[in-house]
Amino acid sequence: MGARSITREARYTPPMPIEKKRLDVRRFDAAKMQKxxxxxTGRFFLDVYCLEPGQAQxxxxxxxxxxxxxxxxxxxxxxxxxxxxxxxPGEVVLAPAGxxxxxxxxGPGRAAVLTFAAPHTHxx
Amino acid sequence: MGARSITREARYTPPMPIEKKRLDVRRFDAAKMQKxxxxxTGRFFLDVYCLEPGQAQxxxxxxxxxxxxxxxxxxxxxxxxxxxxxxxPGEVVLAPAGxxxxxxxxGPGRAAVLTFAAPHTHxx
Numbered sequence: 587m588g589a590r591s592i593t594r595e596a597r598y599t600p601p602m603p604i605e606k607k608r609l610d611v612r613r614f615d616a617a618k619m620q621k622x623x624x625x626x627t628g629r630f631f632l633d634v635y636c637l638e639p640g641q642a643q644x645x646x647x648x649x650x651x652x653x654x655x656x657x658x659x660x661x662x663x664x665x666x667x668x669x670x671x672x673x674x675p676g677e678v679v680l681a682p683a684g685x686x687x688x689x690x691x692x693g694p695g696r697a698a699v700l701t702f703a704a705p706h707t708h709x710x
Numbered sequence: 711m712g713a714r715s716i717t718r719e720a721r722y723t724p725p726m727p728i729e730k731k732r733l734d735v736r737r738f739d740a741a742k743m744q745k746x747x748x749x750x751t752g753r754f755f756l757d758v759y760c761l762e763p764g765q766a767q768x769x770x771x772x773x774x775x776x777x778x779x780x781x782x783x784x785x786x787x788x789x790x791x792x793x794x795x796x797x798x799p800g801e802v803v804l805a806p807a808g809x810x811x812x813x814x815x816x817g818p819g820r821a822a823v824l825t826f827a828a829p830h831t832h833x834x
Contacts (some may be wrong), residue, residue, distance in 0.1 A: 610800050677732055
């Protein structure tokens, strides 16, 4: 006992320290859309996509992952299957697994789009 | 053929019509924290939690789902395991599967917290 006694509390180590990320991270590149990862696990990813006017994420499909696009800044046109919508700040759409989807910034300003996918489309 | 001919395009029905939701939805209730669902599938849910000052989501654990809390409005104290942080607008934290987590609005204003869990913690 004495110095060797370690309480339950003192021994406790959290599995992962709390870490804050910010939705207002941005990085733009004239060459192509930028993807900034905030968090990812095997179960999901949360990214901020940064698109200069004219930049796009080409149509593609995830067989087994659902995706959400939420515009944070600017405007972006989202295509999901045969449907299309232009989203402004604070608007969110779902691209369900198995449905082709795409994202495009027709300008005139930059666009930042919060993107979630579950499960992660490219797990490590 | 003739009238019975249906082109591939005309036959196409998207699996789900595009539907916009908004991050600025709010509903507060003096009785308890409100959960407003934006989207949910078997793979995830995306909710906005609305907390009056003093309201909280009690400590709980999801064995197999990761959760994200992103403060949209006001401030909220998030506890994850033994760690604790107060988040302001645009700040995000991860509560990994298996780790106890909780949320509390210490005021003085209302708080709105975007909450994402994958997989869905209570699939239909």
